[in-house]
Amino acid sequence: MTAGTPKLRVEGATKAFGGNVALAPTTLALRPGEFVSLVGPSGCGKSTLFNVVSGLLRPDLGSVLLDGEDITGTSGNVGYMLQKDLLVPWRTVVDNITLGAALTRGVTRDDRAQAVDFAERYGLGGFVDHYPHALSGGMRQRVALMRTLATNHDVLLLDEPFGALDAQTRLEMQQWLLQVWADTERTVLFVTHDVDESIFLSDRVLVMSPRPGRIAAELAVELPRPRTLNLMTTPGFNDIKREILALLHARDAA
Amino acid sequence: MTAGTPKLRVEGATKAFGGNVALAPTTLALRPGEFVSLVGPSGCGKSTLFNVVSGLLRPDLGSVLLDGEDITGTSGNVGYMLQKDLLVPWRTVVDNITLGAALTRGVTRDDRAQAVDFAERYGLGGFVDHYPHALSGGMRQRVALMRTLATNHDVLLLDEPFGALDAQTRLEMQQWLLQVWADTERTVLFVTHDVDESIFLSDRVLVMSPRPGRIAAELAVELPRPRTLNLMTTPGFNDIKREILALLHARDAA
Amino acid sequence: MNAGTIIRGVLTPVISIALVFLVWDLIIRGFGVQTFVAPSPGETLDALRDNWSTLWPLALETIRETVYGFIVGAVLGFVLAVAMAQTRIVQGLVYPVLIVSQAVPIIAIAAPLVILLGFGIAPKIVIVAWIVFFPVAVNVLDGLANVDRELLNLARAMGGSRSRVFLHIRLPATVTPLYTGLKIGATYAVTGAVIGELVASTGSSLAGFQREANSSLDTPAVWAAMLLMTIIGIGWFLLVVGVEYVTTPWKHRATHRRLRFRATNDPRS
Amino acid sequence: MNAGTIIRGVLTPVISIALVFLVWDLIIRGFGVQTFVAPSPGETLDALRDNWSTLWPLALETIRETVYGFIVGAVLGFVLAVAMAQTRIVQGLVYPVLIVSQAVPIIAIAAPLVILLGFGIAPKIVIVAWIVFFPVAVNVLDGLANVDRELLNLARAMGGSRSRVFLHIRLPATVTPLYTGLKIGATYAVTGAVIGELVASTGSSLAGFQREANSSLDTPAVWAAMLLMTIIGIGWFLLVVGVEYVTTPWKHRATHRRLRFRATNDPRS
Amino acid sequence: GGSDDGSSSSAAAPTDGATTAPAEPVDITLSYDWPTVDFEATPIVVAQQQGLFEKHGVNVELIFPPDAASSAKVLATGKSDLALLTTTDVAFSIDKQLPLISIGNYTMRNNWGLFTKPGVPVALDTLKGKTISTYGDSWTKAMLPFVYQAAGITSADVKEVVVDWDLPLLLNGKIDVATNTTNFMIAGVEDETGKDPEYLLAAENGAPDVPVWVYAGNTTWLQENPDAARGFMAAIGEATAWACENPEDAATMFGDAYPDSGYTFSYNRIGWTDTCRYMQDDNGQYFTQTDEQWTTLGEALKGIGELDAVAEPAAYYSNEYLPAG
Ligand SMILES: Nc1ncnc2c1ncn2[C@@H]1O[C@H](COP(=O)(O)OP(=O)(O)OP(=O)(O)O)[C@@H](O)[C@H]1O
Ligand SMILES: Nc1ncnc2c1ncn2[C@@H]1O[C@H](COP(=O)(O)OP(=O)(O)OP(=O)(O)O)[C@@H](O)[C@H]1O
């Protein structure tokens, strides 16, 4: 792997269900450690793209490359997280975090130690032996993200991870995610419907067009890091937001 | 009733659950035809206030006045709508819209005609005989709002009505609500966690403080109507948003 | 209903039942089981045909017992569930009794019932009702408990009286669990009627026919009666399934046909 | 467990059962029912005490039959559900057979079973299993069908093999419905064993004792046996409830005790 | 012989013992000793068909109890006026103070015994190690010990199984020996196989020769309707005598009355014919009961612990209602 190889590369990936094209040929590349958001109308194929990258779906055409290696149609190569936390109710926090290990090779003492370490570090220290039902929505999403981190994949696919949280918790989680991301140096592809969120988190925002989905525009977010909530009402932020909203709501704009 | 009488007046309403004060003494007044939003952190007592106004809860202290008349603790005086659409699965769209009549006095031919009329007028003309399961989330929320309108109360309490919708649908619904509101000249009290939404819709935004909840600040939104999405990225809008965010996140602001 | 649904809904069960008969036949032939021990499907069907004129009136009587008992049980279960749903205390007190009632071996209470209630249809109705009321009560109670709290609050906020909220919200919400309970009850109802017939029949009955056939070692006739009982049970089950389908259009149809109303009120017409 | 839970969980059922006995007593006294028709609770309990040394060994035998049949039925139902969950076709073919199996009046198949299997424990096991497997199969199948699709996708995306996903996701998801099925099965299991005993048993049995007592017109002893059968059924039900409570801590506890692990790994220690 | 007590009828209206037909026949409900009908009902059927009941001023309806042990309860609760019962039923009923009393023997002798398949001999010295079926009833429980004693064995030397219906199990080889009465077992085996079973009559192998079945009445009803009871017995007496002289015709008559009974003509004929062998005592007498038969039975039941005390013979029976002559 040379220095210039993208961490993740999707090369002309296409997917149709029946005669219904969910994803038109799509190409994108993420640099190592980059944080990229995808926004686009409902049903434009964002989750389909994620399913292709994660190996759950095999694309009709095109390929997925991780560190330059073809991983098309194989699963277990990237971390994946969804809007629903999908915690397993009968496993404690630490057992949920180590679920990836249980599903692939069996949980070791080290996996447990790492899971406890994650929990301690990111605000769940007192809850490692709790069952999910005893946690709040925000805490559950934290556990879900730690589970994704614990698989130790360099690339994380986060599909509207905060979509179900209330606005306040959501803002807290965004800041927390940035902290985790900075610590662990992962490469993140992030889907959201919240334009503020996409700008606040990302290095780049990709805007997808309605069906059949493809990447219609790409906006670099050259705002300083670390970012705080104040950023959201700065003119620079606002300019990007206006641009994205215009792209998304071309038809609605008066 | 004199011209100056507020449509709705809450006078020092207070509510505690056990020793837990959910709502500190709260006073507010809505002019006829006014659109007022309430924002505030989770658990600050917004829904409790709504329950007091709708008569579901009797306040420990204070009173609720509608057109100057005391309605404290009596239900059936205002329209009420929640984040969950709460449509009744075994009733068709038109039967859901007339649910209020069924629950109070029996559905008449006129109620049906009015319900069909609402549905036709607000984009559900082809769906009057559909069951809720055959509708999309946005359509279901429209039906829920029409059900609220069909009770023919002057005051509508809307508790995060669009909280469960995706961002695109949400923007559409906001514009649709403004249209319905303009048509029907109701007085609206609206709860949301989305600051953009509160500004976009309202004549005034009330910001509540964390527990025990009370109204900490009031901001007039003197932006022109009718409003379009473009408004959201104007400096005037942004100024109000900054102010509200500052009030909400005093502790987070860096 | 499209072709796929028809295949899944009708053809598969038919094939499935055919397979049961095939396996039954193979067992009888394969192990060389004598007819008086257990007859083959063919012998059983022959016996069913030969005894049809005797069996059919008896089957009608069994159906009558099943229907009455089923109705009594369903109503009782429903009323009990509604009563239990009113207060936690009543529920706490009645629920254990429900469970105990089902743990009582029903064959053991049948004889005392006959002595108390006589030889008519009464003890059979009690036994069938005893079996049917339980799944109905448990399921309806579940349904009532799971009505969305927020929906109930909304209905009250709309000014709905207790009785109207019950009528328009809580009651319709019990329909689905009610049918679940009725389907379970239907499957077991005939067994109840048969137990009742076994212990209390002045005249002849399906169970009596079976016992007599058994005494005279006419095993094919015994099995023919058993087959007929099973068919009645399945028929009853299917009837409930059919009634459910027709009375709950919102589960499988997008729209409700309201032709009369549309014709006079549709502004587009 | 706080005081309120204890009252609701233990005291209410006890009061409730006491009320049953009271009502029973009132009926017997109120209507002047003679002892030989139906005894009062007091007479029944006296008979239970007087015959205890005879009844207890018989009860143990009934419990043995119930336990074996229960285990066979539960395993069979579980395996069947897992098999059915694999493909729509298998499910479509097997499901109707399940329903038919329950519509067969069980008392009608008991006699042929004895001829086929003899007087030992085998026919009782078959009958108990026949009753128990159905709720287990139906509930577990339901549980398997309702595992969150997205969770299964996620598990696959994590690189989980089919067998590991089954072991860690699908299998644990059946625990709750499995217990629901087992509780229903437990309530009816004793009835199954008693039916088996009635048709034939080696030497004495609880059902045999009951028949003998009946033939010597000792009605209190008949009811004592019936009470004992019911108690066994309820005991079995409560045992399942208890096992469920202990084995599913995530339903009622906030945390899992993992003392060994915490002691060695807690960075704060 | 018989009871000369007579006190039980002293309160009733005096009669001269001969029954005369009143204008209105008295309705009588008779509870059978078994949940379903069989050839033991032949005398009742014959009396009904030949108008003998009407002739003696009664009208009889036959009903069937929920189980074999409940006929006595049906009688005692007044749901029937008369009943066909086993003598053990009567013994236990008196012990439990049920208001009923035996008014006439159905059979006069004990036809209970041990049965094996055709061609498989049964003898006292071959019982050891055999599987023996019983119905779990008190009669069998009372009689078996006598047979075991005669054979010099105990119940531990055989394998007793309790069954619901012995014939298929016997013919199928699942049991070696069935316990039953001759009329039912011979009829069943002969009807099914065309051959006679081998059997060993208990009364000839250590067991007391006491009647198995009796007619019994509810005491209250008897006190109020002594003439009807006598009328009933008189009609039954004539019907029994005729039916035992014409077993073929009687069996045909039974088959006509209960066409759906499930039994063949030959089964009914064989069974009834065998029943007749036990219906008269050595003097050719029907019905008449003795103190001795009840004392013997009571002692036998006491011997196996089924009864705590044997009552006075008069508590069990009365010959008061027997037809004159
Ligand atoms: N398994 C499937 N079978 C058939 N059609 C599918 C399937 N998965 C997705 N689709 C269709 O493909 C299109 C894209 O769906 P996708 O879930 O990728 O959209 P999305 O951008 O994630 O939408 P949202 O923002 O609502 O999550 C939609 O029209 C959807 O109905
Ligand atoms: N019925 C109740 N019993 C006890 N406590 C209650 C009840 N209803 C609300 N509370 C408490 O009162 C406080 C205010 O709740 P409320 O639902 O009004 O908040 P909210 O502002 O609507 O929050 P959210 O934004 O999450 O909807 C919370 O602490 C809540 O736990």
Ligand SMILES: [Mg+2]
């Ligand atoms: Mg998606």
Ligand SMILES: [Mg+2]
């Ligand atoms: Mg709220």
